[in-house]
Amino acid sequence: MARHLLRYGALAYLAALLLVPVGMIGYRTFEHGLAPVWEALSSEPARHALWMSLLVTVISVPVNVMFGVVTGLLLARRRMPLRGLVNLLIDLPFAMSPVVIGLALFVLYGRGGWIGDWLVAHGLQVLFALPGMVLATVFVSLPFVVREVVPVLEELGTEQEQAAEMLGSGPLRTFFSITLPALRWALVYGVVLSSARALGEYGAVSIVSGNVVGQTQTLPLYVEERFRNFDTTGSYSAGFLLAAISLAILAAMSLLNRRKEHR
Structure with a gap:
């Protein structure tokens, strides 16, 4: 009982x-039927916000995949100096508020920042533009691929890679024929988790983007902006779209996990 x-x-x-x-x-969202929802989501600001979220995700996730694989190999295969510090820095986005991350990027790349004045002098805009939004998103979603890759590499060991090298296989061929196939599920999980985090990021992106409608506004920022302007249909519709994307990602994770267990 x-x-x-x-x-x-x-x-x-x-x-x-x-x-x-x-x-x-x-x-x-659907309290008044489907027509208001379609009208809200098909508006130019909503479509641009969705496009901006997808664009930032498409750029930031491959960056984190490359970083995750390289860093995972260094942590699992090499005697890396300051290993504890590296692990601490990788996990920093888990512990630090995204707003603080956005402020740190603002201090670094803004006017009067460490390299902000140099960027402005050379006509390079990072803040309130796509590069700053990508940097913020890369930072907050950085740990996911690394934390999926490292345990798999440690469990895999180096026996197969050493055998391939003894048979004359070069480092690149060994990586693409032995190591990378063994990491495929870890990379899939890392990509899914990073994508979900990137699509839903609000705090850091809100600081560095400027939240300009039709220019630097992502879908989470659009939800907040519509809600503040008492457009409940627009905010609920965009919020439901974000929730639907999250549920789709969760369903994909469950499906992939089942396929992995059946293999």
Whole structure:
């Protein structure tokens, strides 16, 4: 009896905490039918915000994949100096508020910053433009690929790679024929998690983007801007779209996990 009570109590708690709020967003979104939702999402600012979110994600995720693979190889295959410090820096986005990350980038790349004046003098704009938004997104989603890759590399060991090298395989051929195939599921999980984090990022991007409608506004920023302007249909519609994308990513994770277990 106590076991069932604990189980159903946990399910009820999760439902109240997660399912009910998301369900309310869905209800509020379609409260007046599909036409207002379509009108809100097909508007030029909404379409541009979605495009900007996808563009930032498409740029930042491959950067983190390359960084994650290289850093994972260094941590798992080499005697890396200051290994503890490197691990600490990788996990920093988990512990630090995204707003603080945005402020740090602003101090670094803004006018009067360490390299901000040099960038302005050479006509290079980082803040309030796509480069700053990508930098912020790369920073906040940096740990996911690394933390998926390192355990797999440590479990894999080096026996197969050493055998390939003894048979005359070069480093690049060994990597692409032995190491990379073994990392495929870790990379898939890292890409999915990084994409979800990049699409939903608000705090750091809000600092460095300027939140200019139709220029540097991502979909999370669009939700906040519409809500502040009392456009409930626009904010609920965009919020529901973000929730739907998140649920699709979660479903993809579950499907991939099942396929992995059946292999």
